[in-house]
Amino acid sequence: MCKDVFFIGVDVGSTSVRAALVDVNGHVLKTSVKELQTWKPKVDYYEQSSKNIWENCLIVIKNVISSVNPNFIKGIGFDATCSLVVLDKNCNPIAVSESNNDEQNIIMWMDHRAHAEADLINKSGHEILKYVGGKVSLEMEMPKLLWLKRNLFLKWPEFGYFFDLPDFLTWKATGSLSRSLCSLVCKWNYECAENGKQGWNTSFLKEIGLEDLLDNDMQKIGSKVLMPGEYCGGLTDDVAQTLGLLPGTPVGTSIIDAHAGGLGMIGTQGEDIDKKISSRLSLICGTSTCHMAVNAKPIIVQGIWGPYYSAMVANMWLNEAGQSASGMLLDYVISNHPAGIVLSSKYNTGELRKHLYSLLIKMAHEKSLTDMNLLTKDFHVYPDFHGNRSPLADPTMKGMIVGLTIDSSEEKEIALLYLATLQGLSYGTRHIIDALLLAGYEPFKSLLICGGITKDPLYVQIQSDVVGLPILKPNEKESVLVGSAILGACASQYFNNTTDAIQNMGGKAQVIKPNTEIKLYHDKKYNVFLRMFQDQIKYKAVMR
Secondary structure, rough: OOOOOOOEEEEEEEEEEEEEEOOOOEEEEEEEEEEEEEEEEOOOOOOOOHHHHHHHHHHHHHHHHHOHHHHEEEEEEEEEEOEEEEEEEOOOOOOOOOOOOOOEEEEOOOOOHHHHHHHHHOOOOOOOHHHEEEOOOOHHHHHHHHHHHHHHHOOHEEEEEEEEEEHHHHHHOOOOOOEEEHHHHHOOOOOOEEEEEEEEEEHHHHHHHOOHHHHHHHOOOOOEEEEEOEEEEEHHHHHHHHOOOOOOOEEEEOHHHHHHHHHHHHEEEOOOOOOHHHHHEEEEEEOEEEEEEHHOOOOOOOOOOOEOOOOOOOEEEEEEEEEEOOOOOOOOHHHHHHHHHHHHOOOOOOHHHHHHHHHHHHHHOOOOOHHHHHHOOOOOOEOOOOOOOOOOOOOOOOEEEEOOHHHHHHHHHHHHHHHHHHHHHHHHHHHHHHHHHHEEEEEEOOOEEEOOOHHHHHHHHEEEEEOOOEEEEEOOOHHHHHHHHHHHHHHHHHOOOOHHHHEEEEEEEEEEEHHHHHHHHHHHHHHHHHHHHHHHHHHHHHHH
């Protein structure tokens, strides 16, 4: 391998833009990060600025290549959240809500304004919905586009281009209006079926009232569709000059951020762990958590998105599940507790979690318990505070807490709340696995895990204990950035194919093994978890 070959990975997450300089072995040599601005004009509205995002992309890229000969940069890859970018007919930002601030031209993935529109689309019962677990999510793009048409109908004719955020980034870099198959099949109801049929489904768009998106050869939503990592163009002269890179530097077709994490991890190797990629479930854990499974054959799973062809790994079918709030939920339950407010003023996030961990150890010792998990015998958290993405596919689900007491020791109470929330998130993973297995997946042999929450070792261990499987945690901490860099490597054609790039850049992993002695306890708590969502559904029926 050549020591003078590097790739750039750019990741646009929910709160920040990051870039990395990555070598041919998948080692991240340098990173840079810039925080993003987010507006919350109403409850469940989340908006960002494409101008703010792109400017920060340029800054972080320049930071990571500042001491590198531009001749050695062979490719660039972009990933981003599946947020909707809206431009006018002159390719300028245009407002996406009644605020009329054109700076706010992105509806974020987590925005839940399009509830009624998602319901309307789902009532159509169109055949294409089988590829999203039977129901389109209000976090996807078609409900959001329909919301714009119904609620900003006077401005609708002014909208000229709609991009998934990852595709917007490659357009800014290269000028290419191509779209990624990953974004389109996962979030835009673009058809890529097992019978080989591919394209925008005309009858679906007509039935939901968005047939005008087909005008002018689908100019607004894209007609040229490429595989993730496929060469989509070279850096334009202007962008190259701004960055100090060579014009024409290859740029890979983009991918969704969670899928980049899956791509960066899927080739990871751990001792005595099955290397077959279809035996692995990937968890990309950040503000939300995505659960990625790939299979050689398409498997339809009720309540879980997919199967999507070549959306992450070439020629494999992807099923995508997830939790709408995971890291966000942990932050919420801690920061909204009286003790959490006090502790947050003393500790940063990592130190706070360590403090709660030490409290749990102390409490378990005081009660002569063999494992701290036993502390929550009578304390249960159902974690769908921001709705259920999978496998219930019900955005109206709410969080639940059972076991609150009048306890003067607030720190002990918040420690229990923290532990029970970690457990609840892990039971959500198990619920997803059960749905995959019921639909026809072979039993998984391991979990792969990356993302911000994985810095918390208790979260990782509990996930392993609950599902009874070993977890591979990549030694390279930035799997998402490695995944986006793999896209740049594929575009550069340095490797023979995507599989070759994955295997060479995947790296090694630490193996976390489950504690089998606590499995029966978690089985019981998992049964409580199942009863909690079933009871909530009954409560809704009573109140109806």
